[in-house]
Each structure stands twice: as structure tokens, then as C-alpha cells.
Amino acid sequence: MRRALACLTMLGALLGCAPKQAGPVQITLQRFFGACDAEYGSSTNVAAAEGECGIVTTLINKFNAENPDIHVKVNVVYWPGYDQLSAELAAGDPPDLVTMHQSVISDYAQRRLIMPLDDGLASVGVSPASFTRAAREGVMRGGHVYALPFDNWAPLWQINMNLFRAAGLVQGGKPVLPHSPEELLAQARQFKRATGKPYLLQSMVNEPAAYARNLFTFLMQQNAVIFPDPHHIRLSTPQAHRVLALFKQIYDEGLTSKDQDYTAATSGFLNGQGGVYLVGTWMIGAYEQASKQPGSPLANGYAVVPYPQLYPGRDATYADGHSWVMPTAKRSAQKTRAIFRLLRFLKDNDFEWSRTGHLPAYRDVIDSARWRALPHRAGIAGLVDAATPLPPGVQRQFIIQQIVSEEMESAITGQKPINTALADAQRRVNDVLFNLL
């Protein structure tokens, strides 16, 4: 009997055990961007690190090395990690800092699941005035800062200059870009006649967001009101019809690649299958590297620019960004101070992060010579002013993008009339927004 009791006690200890903390203040930082311990596990050389994972890993290593009184424990989660975060919040055991897309902040801020950071950031000398406009719009809700912005990203026109040159679409070493839907169609036809290849490369299959980003961008350029209020979307409009009709015509005339998913389109651009690939800032590094390899279809022939302004409203491109939020929980003053020291450190190293290709979230980095000296950055600097997030109060932006993309795909590929697809998208999104708690 005693033996059985002893066994039960040991079993209970085993089952109930949890790691204890001691020594320096421990901050739990939860992030996506993957794990790369094999290459960067012990490196503090941020300048030598490459890619999102490498740079963020070495940044945290460096912070730990420079701040022996603080230990940042990193929880790497599968992208985007919101299932885990929600589970942790429900269990009352959230991490101290979490990576969050700026488009998702409203979902958590509305429910007070993340904390305003105004006072804490001020205590370490970080002012929202130092943020870029897009970053500020991305992280502020109701006049409060809910996150430290890390970057902004937006879809871009990634251009194969070798094919553009063959199509006669290069002048003065720069790509000739359209300034209206008509010019876009004309240049795309010219490109196809000259090269036999589609002008656009697009991820069009199993694509949860790219269609919506295109639509939002070209609606913004027409000064259309997409969300009259945070609980309603307005898509049954002539402006939206115009955008879908343009993309449908591009599709019908074979001026775009078809039936490619993200992976196929990404490698298709590397292999010279088309002129312009509509994809975000994060691919700049990979394509820049390819442009330096002799024999690559992009060899000495890669450029990247913001979306051209096709409509005479304003220069705008849909944008989102990564940021750091602090989930609501009781924390000691010592730990809170440590968290804000880490946030200050991340802010101070935003240049290093911007080497990933993402846009810096801070004006001083954008204006710095070293950022503009990075490949192609001068060309996309204008994006800082054009980058426009959706209105800050709009929740469920991930699912909204997915719904809009599904309906756009139906319209562009001819499965639904454009008006029907827009009406369906509007109804479905408004259903989602109506049913919010």
C-alpha cells in the first residue's frame, strides 16, 4: 500500500510539474518567423544574420548577452500563432510579448486582451511621433498605442527587367510603368507580343489574401470608402466593379499567369515566366540574390517598385505590418520595466530588421543613409507614404481578406458575374462583422 502511495505521489509530481524560474527576470517572448538555432542559436552578430528568423534570433541573443539581469525566453510558434495565443489568454497564462500583425490588433484590443503601451513606451523614450504614418495607424487604437511597430509590409511590383527590356518597357534604365488601367492593358499586351509571356505573375490558386490586397489597393487609389464604419464593408460599388473588370480582362486576354499557387508563382518569377510578380516586401532579398547569379533569368535584371497609381485619386497601397504586443496580465513592476527595455532595444534595432525587406516602422530609419543604401530601398521609399492599412477599428481582417479573395477569384475566372461576386463578398463580410461579440 505504501509503495502504491509513493508511486502515486511520484506520478502526481511528474504530471503536475512545471518549469520554475529563478535568477534574472524572465520575459517570455512568443513569436513566429520560424526557428534557426542550427545557424544562429548562439550568435549575437546581428549584422551578419540574414532573413527574418536569423535577424530576430540574433537580436534576442544580443539582448540577453547585454542584459544579464534579464532573460528573454523565446516561444516560437507556428505562423501566425493566434490559436496558441487565444488558448493562452483563455487559460490566463499569456506570454509577456507576442508578435502580432497590425491588422489583427483590433481583435484583441477591443476585448482588452492586450494592454496599451503609451506610458511604458514613454518611460523608455519611445514616442509615437517617431513611428511612420503607416506604423502609427497600424498600432494605435482609440488614441492609444497598443503595440510597438516592428515594420510595415505591402505588396509590390517585382519586375524582371530583362523581359521588360525585351518588350521595350525600359527607359533610362528604369521600368516603364502604367498610370491608368488602359496603359496597364496596353503595356501588358505589348509585353506579351514581344516575349510571348504573361505580363503579370500572380498567385491565384488557394490564395487567401492577394486578390483582396489588390482590390483594397485600387479602391484606395480611387478614394473609395471601403468601410463606412468598422462593422460594414461596401463593395457593391462602381469603383470595385472597375477593379474586378480590369483583372478579369487581364485574365481573359492571357496577360497573367493562371492556375498558379503562391509557390508556383514565386518560383515562376525566378525562372523568368513573366514580367511582374505581385508579391510583398519579404521576397526582395531572395530575388536580389538571384539577380546576382549569372545564368539566372533575373541576372542583372531585377527591379522592385511600389504598386503604380492607376487611378487619379491618390497614391496608395494596402499595407499591414508586424508588431509586438503585451497581453493583459498581472506583472511585477520589475518585469514590466524589463519588457519595456526589450521593446526599446527592438526599436533601436529596427534598421537591422528592415534588412529583411520589410519597411522600417520608424521615420529616422527611413531617412537614414544606411537604409537607403540597401538594395532597392530607395525605389520603395515612396511606399512609406503610400502604405495604407485598413481602418483601425475593423476586426477580423484575416477572414475578411479570405472572403473577398474567394469572391474575386470566382469573378475573375468567370465562375460568377462581377456584380454577384461583389454582392456576395459584401454580404458575407458584413455577416462576419455583424456577428462580432
Added chain:
Amino acid sequence: MGQTRHGPGRIAATAALALAALIMAAPLLWTLLLSLKSNAELLRGTGTAFAPPYTLQNYADIFGHSAVFGWLLNSAIVSLGVTFGVLALSSLAGYGFARLRFPGRDVIFILVLFGLAIPEQSVIIARHQMFSALSLHNTYGGLIFPGLAAPFGVFLMTQYFRAMPKELEEAAWLDGASRFRTFWKILLPLSLPAQATLGIFTFLATWNDYWWPLISATNSDMYTLTVGVASSQMNFAQTNGLGFLMAQAVFASVPILIVYVIFQRYIVAGVSRAAA
């Protein structure tokens, strides 16, 4: 009319089976092949997989992650814990339902069978809240306890014990054995084939489980292998990190492959028995 050993019918059947085997094995071989290529090469196209150079870098990247052996250990503890727990509880419950007479037995048995019809998704929120209240998240208990409720195991063992001749027990009782001793020394050893079937399937299901560990073991120290390897993927891993992704798939499946090889005989017998 019989066929000769090398008749055209037999050759056609063998060819058809070989083709089917190839179709079945092709995705696995493709996964293995891709895992041996660099991510940069695969970004240009998967056609490069058919030509050298090949590399073990993706595997080195996995083993270079300091936490990977912790994830393996966690998966082993949880899978073995659930497996032994299910075997013990299902055997005891199965024996009780098959051999004991007590008020409400049939009603309780039917209630247990209802458990087969309840999908995990429908109880996950309630379970998560309950485990939160008991502070069981991020513990081995939190990962093991949900797996112990195994209606299929109870059903399987009940049917197995029912099929055993009662004379075996009666003989033991005549020799003065208690009911528990009869169960432990006579019936339990005879139920080993069913135990093996149940144990193997429970182990495999627990090893491969992703959802519950994802939301219960949120601390990276408590990740199981499935959650751990998923967390180490980069964004757009299917595009930018395809070789690493495939190496992870191979790595995660190796322990399962070993289980299959060792227990192949029991697995085949178990599947046949379940089908019967």
C-alpha cells in the same frame, strides 16, 4: 480453372499490385528526395530534386535546434503515458462490462459507446477551460489525461472479454483464485492480441496528435514533436523552406516507422480483427 504460377493473370495481378505500391510509395519517396535538396534550389523548382547535389543540411538544421530532443522526449512520455493508461483503464472497464453484474451496467455501457459519436471538436473549449481551472496546461498531465477517455478501447476490450469462455474463470475460482487474481493471471494474458492492437493504435494516434498539444502545451518546453516541428517552420515554409519542411516530415515519421516495423505483425492482425 486454375492458373499456372506464371500465367498471364498472375503477371497482370502482380503488375497491378506493383503499380499500386509505386503510387502509394511515390509521395513518401518524393518527400525523402526533397528533404535532401537545399531550400534555395527548390525555390527555383522541384524539378531540381532529380539531379545532384544532395545535402543533409536540412537534417543538420533540425538536429541543430536545441529543443528537438526535448520534443521527442515529451512525445514519448505523452504517447507512452496515454497508451499504458488506455490499456489499463480499457482492460479493467472491459472486464467489468463483460463479466460483472451491477445495476445500470448496460445503460453505462451505452453511455460509454455514445462517446464514440462525440467529436473532439465539440468538447475542446469545455475541456480547455476545465484544464485551466485545474492548472493542468503545460504539464504532462494536461497532455495525457484527455487521451485516457477511450470509448473505443472500452468497447474493444469488452467484446474481447465477452468472447472468452467463462469456464476459464470458473476453473480458477474452483482453485481458490480471487476475481482480481483471475483477471490478472488468466484473462489479461489471454487478451494480449487485443491489447497489442489497442496499444499500437493509441500510441500512433497520440504521437501524431497536433491540435490538443497546440493549445494545451503552449510553453515551448512542453511542445510535443508535432507542435515543435511546426513551430520551427518559417513563414511561407512551403515555398522558401521546402527542403527543411520535408526533412521535418521525414524526421517526425521515423519513430512511427520504427513502431510499424517492430509491431508490423500485430498491426496487420489488428486491422484484420477490427475489420472482422
